[in-house]
Amino acid sequence: MKGVHFLISTLAILASATFLVSASDPSSLQDFCVALNDTKSAAVNVDNLLGLNTLGLSLARIDFAPNGLNPPHTHPRATEILVVLEGTLYVGFVTSNGDGNRLFTKVLNKGDVFVFPIGLIHFQLNVGKVNAVAFAGLSSQNPGVITIAKAVFGSQPPINPDVLAKAFQVDDNVVDYLQKQFWYDNN
Template identity: 80%
Template sequence: MAFCKDPKLATADDFFFAGLHNARAVTNAVGSNVTAVNNPPHTHPRATEILVLQEGTLFVGFVSSNGDGNRLFTKTLNKGDAFVFPEGLIHFQFNVGRSPAVAFAALSSQNPGVITIANTVFGSNPPINPNVLSRAFQLDPKVVIDLQNKF
């Protein structure tokens, strides 16, 4: 499987995107919108990510691995700040300001992958047995079923 376009077929339009200055509607349940150029907890299994905030205020963070005690690292970013999310670690960005936030993310791989944690766990097809998830998350199975129904 090839991840990149054949270089002989590339044009300038393959490297260009117009319209980032236009705000887009945020109507999904997690309150985010990614322009094709996710901010609930997610991971990129094959890439480190750097996020640079151009506008607004974001609360960002990541959780270290199990071997490192699952430590939470967080920071509130303001215009011009940058934050690095290490490869494979669960991380998030959350707008805590009173206006839209604009950030640019870059990843260290052309094929970083993305696993959105809640969608993956509670939205699998077919669903994971609620008893498995209720034990893993120490929740009542009815709560798990309710979460699965949201996805």
């Protein structure tokens, strides 16, 4: 009889645990990535490979000229894993405000791998004297990309310069200069 009670108790616990399981569909938001500053990126996502629909992944090849930069950016819906195929990259990410905005960096060489956690600001810089090539795998069919400087200083309409001057603790002329750097992108 104890065995029956144990079995019933075990089944009741397992049945209760199934209520804790959840699932969701990928976000319906659509973003795209544009390479900047001596980098070229070829993205493979659900927009150009429909077979990725519902699989929850994307892939990008990034080509870096010497000193080429993939500027600080974030993917709001994906973790990124980067594999260096050629060259040498200095990479890093910054933890969130609650974690003290701690910077984690590493110099990667051919064959090295680095992970950028979902939603955290990160970057890659070619520190070698030759071209570098990397592949990035992202854990979403639509990972999104927000390039920090472009989002802050290149938004249309522009963010009020007084807000930016106060937020960055700089003179209005600095904000004006930085906003002008992005005007060509928003025509």
